[in-house]
Amino acid sequence: MPSQHAILAPSASKRWMTCTPSARQEAKYPSKDSVFSREGTIAHALAEFTLNYFLEEKAVYVPEFEVFQKRMRQENPSLLLDLTVQCTDEGFDFWDIFEIVYNNYVTIVYEDFLNVKKEFEDAELLVEAELNLKSYIPESFGSSDAVLIYGEILKVYDLKFGQGVKVEAENNTQMLCYALGALLGPAELNGIDTVQMTIIQPRLQHISSWSISADKLIQWATYELKPAALKAFNGEGEYVPGDHCKFCRIAPRCRACALRATILAESNSEPSELTDEELADLLYKLESIKNWTSKVEEYALQQAVSGHAIPGWKVVEGRSISKIQDQQSAMADLFSAGFEKDLVCKPVELKGITDLKKILRPKGFEELLGKYVVKPQGKPTLAPVSDKRPEMNNIEGDFNNVIL
Numbered sequence: 001m002p003s004q005h006a007i008l009a010p011s012a013s014k015r016w017m018t019c020t021p022s023a024r025q026e027a028k029y030p031s032k033d034s035v036f037s038r039e040g041t042i043a044h045a046l047a048e049f050t051l052n053y054f055l056e057e058k059a060v061y062v063p064e065f066e067v068f069q070k071r072m073r074q075e076n077p078s079l080l081l082d083l084t085v086q087c088t089d090e091g092f093d094f095w096d097i098f099e100i101v102y103n104n105y106v107t108i109v110y111e112d113f114l115n116v117k118k119e120f121e122d123a124e125l126l127v128e129a130e131l132n133l134k135s136y137i138p139e140s141f142g143s144s145d146a147v148l149i150y151g152e153i154l155k156v157y158d159l160k161f162g163q164g165v166k167v168e169a170e171n172n173t174q175m176l177c178y179a180l181g182a183l184l185g186p187a188e189l190n191g192i193d194t195v196q197m198t199i200i201q202p203r204l205q206h207i208s209s210w211s212i213s214a215d216k217l218i219q220w221a222t223y224e225l226k227p228a229a230l231k232a233f234n235g236e237g238e239y240v241p242g243d244h245c246k247f248c249r250i251a252p253r254c255r256a257c258a259l260r261a262t263i264l265a266e267s268n269s270e271p272s273e274l275t276d277e278e279l280a281d282l283l284y285k286l287e288s289i290k291n292w293t294s295k296v297e298e299y300a301l302q303q304a305v306s307g308h309a310i311p312g313w314k315v316v317e318g319r320s321i322s323k324i325q326d327q328q329s330a331m332a333d334l335f336s337a338g339f340e341k342d343l344v345c346k347p348v349e350l351k352g353i354t355d356l357k358k359i360l361r362p363k364g365f366e367e368l369l370g371k372y373v374v375k376p377q378g379k380p381t382l383a384p385v386s387d388k389r390p391e392m393n394n395i396e397g398d399f400n401n402v403i404l
């Protein structure tokens with residue numbers, strides 16, 4: 001996997017295409033990795049290793065992870081040893097990550113390849129395929145997790161290991177960039193007609209695919225991507241706040257975000273009521289404003305704690321709750337004082353589903369406990385009409401059993 005970052009990375013394309021000056025501004029701040037990004041890097045390394053392992057015919061593909069795991073335990077390849085040590089240092093469960101990646105990404109991509117191979121003998125599966133975006137995005141480089149080329153079809157796969165939000169492939173600029181880079185790169189000579197983009201989020205049980213013709217992809221790249229990329233590369237254009245600010249490194253100090261939040265605060269102080277349309281517009285904006293305000297607080301606290309004073313603010317000790325430190329001794333004293341266990345101790349409680357799945361592995365969990373799992377109805381939540389979930393129907397009484 002590439003460790004360097006391009007100024008205009010496809011993964012941030014939504015941001016720099018919408019707010020073109022952001023890329024140059026962000027480049028002034030170092031990018032920080034997080035526990036989530038480090039876990040994602042390990043997951044990607046395992047995905048790459050495993051797909052190549054089968055492609056290089058080091059062993060016959062098996063769909064069962066347990067069989068593959070046994071083989072790996074015997075072979076102990078050096079990369080896996082390194083990753084195991086990394087996982088131990090980080091407190092990650094190596095085999096847990098490997099099983100998730102194997103069952104929910106490797107099998108999908110590799111079985112797609114095997115199926116296609118039956119009809120197209122010269123089908124090619126490329127792992128970490130190098131992208132060619134240079135005629136549309138200045139100084140851009142990168143690779144796609146997996147690319148499958150057969151006949152006039154190009155398929156691009158993207159593994160997202162995080163547990164945040166579900167991401168859809170439709171009109172996703174990051175996926176469009178990957179597709180374009182693969183179309184002009186490894187698939188350049190294949191006369192591709194259709195491009196399919198697939199996002200796989202194993203830990204959210206989410207797969208999203210979307211297709212576009214190669215002609216439309218080039219049109220998008222020519223009329224939307226390239227002009228925005230040139231502006232972004234030159235640091236030109238307007239600052240435009242929105243949902244895309246979520247991971248922007250300058251967000252806590254962004255004047256455009258601050259101005260937008262202030263304008264909303266002022267409009268709220270008007271004596272007249274908001275119309276339904278204004279309320280709808282406000283709801284769209286509030287999510288990203290809430291996200292931004294918590295970033296500002298977090299950033300300012302970090303600055304203050306590290307000695308950079310924020311005028312009019314100081315660091316104080318937050319509230320804390322008293323607790324009994326030595327629970328065993330406290331219990332012993334209570335029992336010797338004649339108190340019954342049931343009276344002073346909490347009842348024994350089963351661990352959560354995530355922890356139990358780690359202990360039993362997903363298959364064992366399903367076999368042993370699947371029959372006890374229920375999913376209670378969720379509370380009504382407002383979502384934009386574009387949300388994939390079906391609408392709850394008040395008339396038929398969907399809200400009857402829910403407490404707001």
Ligand code: SF4
Pocket residue numbers: 015019021022025239240241242244245248249250251254255256257
């Ligand atoms: S935080 Fe500011 S600079 Fe970054 S994308 Fe949002 S508006 Fe643009």
